[in-house]
Amino acid sequence: MINVAIDGPAGAGKSTIARAAAKELGFIYVDTGALYRAVGVYCLRNNITTTDADGVGAVLENITVELKFVDGVQHVYLNGDDVSTEIRLPEASMAASNVSAIPSVRAFLFDLQRDIAAKNNCIMDGRDIGTVVLPNAKVKIFLTADPEERAMRRFIELQEKGSTTTYEEVLADLKVRDYNDSHREIAPLKPAEDSVTVNTTGNTLEESIKLMINTIKEKM
Ligand code: DC
Numbered sequence: 001m002i003n004v005a006i007d008g009p010a011g012a013g014k015s016t017i018a019r020a021a022a023k024e025l026g027f028i029y030v031d032t033g034a035l036y037r038a039v040g041v042y043c044l045r046n047n048i049t050t051t052d053a054d055g056v057g058a059v060l061e062n063i064t065v066e067l068k069f070v071d072g073v074q075h076v077y078l079n080g081d082d083v084s085t086e087i088r089l090p091e092a093s094m095a096a097s098n099v100s101a102i103p104s105v106r107a108f109l110f111d112l113q114r115d116i117a118a119k120n121n122c123i124m125d126g127r128d129i130g131t132v133v134l135p136n137a138k139v140k141i142f143l144t145a146d147p148e149e150r151a152m153r154r155f156i157e158l159q160e161k162g163s164t165t166t167y168e169e170v171l172a173d174l175k176v177r178d179y180n181d182s183h184r185e186i187a188p189l190k191p192a193e194d195s196v197t198v199n200t201t202g203n204t205l206e207e208s209i210k211l212m213i214n215t216i217k218e219k220m
Pocket of ligand 1: 010011032033034036037093096097098100101125126127128129177181
């Protein structure tokens with residue numbers, strides 16, 4: 001199977017760009033952030049403090065997370081419920097960032113990610129795909145952009161969904177998450193040694209997609 005690992009900070013355009021590239025290549029696109037978000041949503045629903053490693057660790061045995069692909073579109077199920085929409089709420093983002101720093105949560109989601117990659121040609125995006133989950137991925141890309149530009153993209157996305165969150169709030173949130181994701185002890189966000197860095201600041205989406213597809217094709 002051919003595996004492409006894409007890592008990078010929140011809002012770099014990973015999902016949009018990776019999804020388009022996967023379509024072009026005929027691969028499935030796997031968004032691993034959705035798995036951490038599903039665990040975060042479970043905690044929010046059940047009033048579990050997402051920064052409490054022991055508390056979160058203790059409820060993992062009550063959680064089943066599944067990914068299903070319907071016409072190439074990923075759906076994430078939490079104990080049988082499709083939570084694909086709920087996981088995108090801002091509170092789910094912060095909950096996901098918190099639970100993703102807990103080692104037992106990462107271990108819990110590890111096999112699921114490995115299994116999908118073993119069975120499918122895929123583009124998998126996350127924070128530690130090239131460094132931890134798929135160290136032997138054929139292609140590894142570190143996709144990034146300046147924080148202000150990433151926050152603006154996320155802000156526009158949220159506005160389209162009717163959210164009243166301000167740009168300043170989105171930027172502040174994103175900076176906290178960047179810091180958490182890259183400073184945690186376990187599987188911190190960083191480029192794999194054998195990755196290619198793609199910076200999309202100032203690019204249109206079409207330019208970024210083209211750049212991504214060309215980088216993947218060159219590497220393959
Ligand atoms: O990509 P995203 O914003 O949906 O990810 C949500 C959170 O999950 C993010 O704060 C970092 C974490 N995450 C992770 O630690 N490892 C991954 N492979 C994917 C996401």
